[in-house]
Amino acid sequence: MLKIAVISPNKARMEEIRQILQGGDFSRQVLLFKDGLDQLALVADKEHPDIVILDVISHGTEELLTLEQFGQHYPGSAMIILCENASSEFLVAAIRTGVKDVLPLEAVALQEAVRRIESKLKPVSTSQKMGKVIAFMASKGGSGATFLACNLGYILAATRDVKVALLDLNLQFGDAALFVSDSVPSNTLSDVASNISRLDASFLASSMVQVLPNYGVLAAPEDAERSVEIKPEHIEVLIRLAKSQYDFVIMDIGRTLSATSVKALDHADMIFVVLQETLPFIRDSKRLIHTLQSLGYAKDKIHLILNRYDKGGDIQLDDIEETLGMKMFKTIPNSYEAVSASVNQGVPIMKIYKHNSVTKVLQEVAKNLTTDPKAKSSSWLDSLFQHA
Numbered sequence: 001m002l003k004i005a006v007i008s009p010n011k012a013r014m015e016e017i018r019q020i021l022q023g024g025d026f027s028r029q030v031l032l033f034k035d036g037l038d039q040l041a042l043v044a045d046k047e048h049p050d051i052v053i054l055d056v057i058s059h060g061t062e063e064l065l066t067l068e069q070f071g072q073h074y075p076g077s078a079m080i081i082l083c084e085n086a087s088s089e090f091l092v093a094a095i096r097t098g099v100k101d102v103l104p105l106e107a108v109a110l111q112e113a114v115r116r117i118e119s120k121l122k123p124v125s126t127s128q129k130m131g132k133v134i135a136f137m138a139s140k141g142g143s144g145a146t147f148l149a150c151n152l153g154y155i156l157a158a159t160r161d162v163k164v165a166l167l168d169l170n171l172q173f174g175d176a177a178l179f180v181s182d183s184v185p186s187n188t189l190s191d192v193a194s195n196i197s198r199l200d201a202s203f204l205a206s207s208m209v210q211v212l213p214n215y216g217v218l219a220a221p222e223d224a225e226r227s228v229e230i231k232p233e234h235i236e237v238l239i240r241l242a243k244s245q246y247d248f249v250i251m252d253i254g255r256t257l258s259a260t261s262v263k264a265l266d267h268a269d270m271i272f273v274v275l276q277e278t279l280p281f282i283r284d285s286k287r288l289i290h291t292l293q294s295l296g297y298a299k300d301k302i303h304l305i306l307n308r309y310d311k312g313g314d315i316q317l318d319d320i321e322e323t324l325g326m327k328m329f330k331t332i333p334n335s336y337e338a339v340s341a342s343v344n345q346g347v348p349i350m351k352i353y354k355h356n357s358v359t360k361v362l363q364e365v366a367k368n369l370t371t372d373p374k375a376k377s378s379s380w381l382d383s384l385f386q387h388a
């Protein structure tokens with residue numbers, strides 16, 4: 001997220017600048033500091049902004065000297081100076097000190113100047129990840145979507161050396177954090193949403209329940225009243241940030257489709273629909289698949305997971321696949337005792353039942369998800385050699 005520090009002696013101008021920079025765009029973090037030039041080094045030291053916008057009244061040689069020193073000490077912060085009637089001498093001298101722009105407070109010009117700097121900054125941030133986003137949806141309540149989402153996250157982090165975030169976006173029945181942790185979340189999705197303009201990687205990390213050093217869970221709001229404050233724009237900013245910081249972003253969507261859950265699904269690379277082998281689940285899965293497709297999600301994005309599968313059951317796997325018009329991505333065995341113990345204790349299943357059948361299947365899924373697709377595409381070569 002682009003961090004912009006605004007320093008101005010005038011509160012009204014400061015607010016105006018913030019409006020111009022932010023509008024409805026939450027992908028920029030704008031920090032306001034009341035006062036003048038003497039704040040510059042303090043702000044840069046503390047906040048490391050990408051851009052400093054300095055609103056100055058006087059423009060003399062003393063100011064130029066400070067600007068020059070600033071440019072030398074903080075090459076990572078680009079500087080824009082706002083002043084209403086700068087002489088051309090001041091303008092030239094300021095640019096010489098390394099200042100990127102000198103302009104009057106005018107919306108279009110300021111937005112343009114920030115955009116120019118922004119576009120130059122982007123390619124530099126190579127440390128950013130492009131995480132894979134996986135959505136879990138329950139075809140019906142009690143399908144096991146939350147259990148599977150949380151435990152897949154844990155297993156990915158514990159066995160595959162990847163950084164994983166689980167976002168509980170089930171605004172009505174969110175309970176994901178409790179499946180893998182016994183600590184009460186100090187922050188939830190609603191704290192993130194209400195502070196969205198200052199959301200960055202460290203704020204996100206500190207809002208999560210840290211299950212492992214590389215596995216964090218962002219809990220859902222504690223009650224429905226706080227859930228209504230969460231808007232699709234918040235989800236958008238949150239997922240964009242999470243993608244840039246984690247290798248896997250797993251989302252527990254629950255089973256309601258709303259403006260916020262659709263926003264989340266828009267970002268999903270894979271949508272896992274969890275069902276069980278009884279008619280009500282199959283019926284609701286069919287409806288859900290249909291709805292997802294009518295929302296424009298491609299069929300190859302949607303993956304079915306048959307949970308609590310029992311080979312000897314009344315309904316055959318083939319029949320379910322035929323009814324739903326899709327192959328099963330994975331079947332997860334029924335394991336009542338182990339799963340109940342894990343869920344009741346709030347401890348990931350792998351931690352207490354390392355060799356359990358559910359643990360094993362989830363390890364397979366984790367392995368599939370982390371196997372480099374490029375490596376896979378060379379498999380025809382391997383098979384050539386095997387036959388030779």
Ligand SMILES: Nc1ncnc2c1ncn2[C@@H]1O[C@H](COP(=O)(O)OP(=O)(O)OP(=O)(O)O)[C@@H](O)[C@H]1O
Pocket residue numbers: 138140141142143144145146147148170173254255274307308332333334335336337339340343358
């Ligand atoms: N493979 C399994 N074997 C045995 N029990 C299971 C299995 N998977 C899930 N369960 C049980 O099913 C219960 C419901 O699971 P979970 O809360 O994950 O469902 P959900 O789809 O998220 O439901 P909701 O829509 O209400 O959020 C769990 O408490 C767990 O005990």
Ligand SMILES: [Mg+2]
Pocket residue numbers: 138145146147170173175254
């Ligand atoms: Mg759930």
